[in-house]
Amino acid sequence: MERYGIIDIGSNTIVLIIYIMDGNRPVPSSYQSVPLHLIDYIENGHMREEGIQKTLQVLQMYREKLRSAECTGYEAFITEPWRGIDNQHSMLERFREIVSVSALSGEEEASYDYYGSQLSWPDIHDGIAFDIGGGSTELISFRNRKITAAMSFPLGCVRLRHLPLDTEECANEIIKARSSYPPLNVKAESVIAIGGTARAFKLLCNDLYHCGSIIHADTVRELYQRLLTNEKKAADAMHRIIDPARIPVFLPGIHMMLEIIRIFDTQQLYVSDTGIREGFLMKKVLRQ
Numbered sequence: 001m002e003r004y005g006i007i008d009i010g011s012n013t014i015v016l017i018i019y020i021m022d023g024n025r026p027v028p029s030s031y032q033s034v035p036l037h038l039i040d041y042i043e044n045g046h047m048r049e050e051g052i053q054k055t056l057q058v059l060q061m062y063r064e065k066l067r068s069a070e071c072t073g074y075e076a077f078i079t080e081p082w083r084g085i086d087n088q089h090s091m092l093e094r095f096r097e098i099v100s101v102s103a104l105s106g107e108e109e110a111s112y113d114y115y116g117s118q119l120s121w122p123d124i125h126d127g128i129a130f131d132i133g134g135g136s137t138e139l140i141s142f143r144n145r146k147i148t149a150a151m152s153f154p155l156g157c158v159r160l161r162h163l164p165l166d167t168e169e170c171a172n173e174i175i176k177a178r179s180s181y182p183p184l185n186v187k188a189e190s191v192i193a194i195g196g197t198a199r200a201f202k203l204l205c206n207d208l209y210h211c212g213s214i215i216h217a218d219t220v221r222e223l224y225q226r227l228l229t230n231e232k233k234a235a236d237a238m239h240r241i242i243d244p245a246r247i248p249v250f251l252p253g254i255h256m257m258l259e260i261i262r263i264f265d266t267q268q269l270y271v272s273d274t275g276i277r278e279g280f281l282m283k284k285v286l287r288q
Contacts, residue, residue: 003029004285005066005074006277007099009055011039011081012134012158012196012249016062017277018069024288025119026281032065034058035245038081039135039158047085052094059098075285077102079109079276080135080154102284106152109276110138113194114147116279117272120213121192128188128264131195131275132256134158134249137173138194139260141183149183157197160252165228170259178263188264194275197253200242202271207237215269217261224254 001020008015015033019026036058041051059076066074076099082088083106095101104112113131125145131138133156141149153173163169178185193201193215201220205211209219226234228251242250260266282288 002072003069004281005062005069005071006281006285007059007062007074007076008277009038009059009076009078009081009095009101010134011079011136011156012037013245014038014055014058014062015277016065018066018071019278019281024282026278030069032062033243033245035243037134037158042081042085045084045086047081047087047091052091056094056098059095063099073285075100075102075280077104077276077280077284079104080106080133080152080156083154102280106136106138107150109136110140110150110152111147112276112279112283113138114140114142114150114192114279115283116275116277117192117194118145119274119278120272121270124190124192124270127190127192128184128186128266129192129194129272130257130260131193132157132197132253133195137256139174139177139181139184141181141186143183149181151177151181151184153177155256157249157253157256160256161249163252165251165255167255170256171263174259174263186264189267191260191264191266191269192272193257193269194272196246197250197257198269198271199273200246200250201254201257203241204238207241208234213271213273215271217267217269220254220258220261220269224251224258227251227254 018030020029041048129140135156138152
């Protein structure tokens with residue numbers, strides 16, 4: 001069986017997934033994540049040397065794992081951490097000495113998110129999707145399974161961690177996006193939720209509510225309040241189920257999710273088990 005490796009250099013973590021192809025569908029066979037919080041190494045628009053060195057160490061470790069796995073092909077991509085920094089080109093050159101790295105724009109990141117989500121929800125032809133990442137949030141509008149708008153704004157759960165939990169910045173960015181991209185300026189009763197924040201929230205919801213992959217908006221609001229008040233059963237479940245590295249950014253991510261739900265007047269979330277990594281693999285590496 002052919003194996004393909006994808007390295008995701010994100011704001012919160014650097015992830016390696018090796019996939020085995022089952023027909024045209026990628027199936028994860030191994031997963032490793034390093035919680036580097038790369039975006040925290042950006043100061044005054046400059047990536048500090050410490051952040052670059054730590055990323056290089058992770059990339060070297062992952063390259064050895066990919067070679068040992070005898071992958072047919074492998075490639076890395078970087079999302080929000082490279083955007084807008086003054087040393088982006090020299091940083092990318094150093095990364096590319098180890099592995100091929102695609103530097104994704106916000107629109108590309110959002111698009112690959114949606115392509116990947118089609119593997120989980122192929123029968124949803126029209127609607128809205130979102131991905132709350134570490135450094136950014138992506139919003140996508142689609143019709144007849146074709147993207148009509150794809151954008152990203154630089155506010156994700158790692159950056160939100162440094163703001164008050166009830167910050168209005170989430171709502172401000174969503175409203176600005178809807179104003180700038182008319183296809184996003186709609187009500188969306190059902191929305192596809194992509195990415196690590198949504199998947200982690202689904203795990204916790206299923207432990208407490210047994211709701212599967214479709215989560216009602218009222219459940220999101222209720223669970224958020226339980227976590228906010230440190231209710232014992234909910235807090236214990238969170239510490240048991242959620243990766244310790246994600247816990248500091250978990251509530252900020254749910255706050256962004258709730259603002260999306262409120263502004264889009266959403267009633268239910270369809271949580272996707274697939275996203276940007278699978279979309280990148282299919283469209284960029286395999287060119288399906």
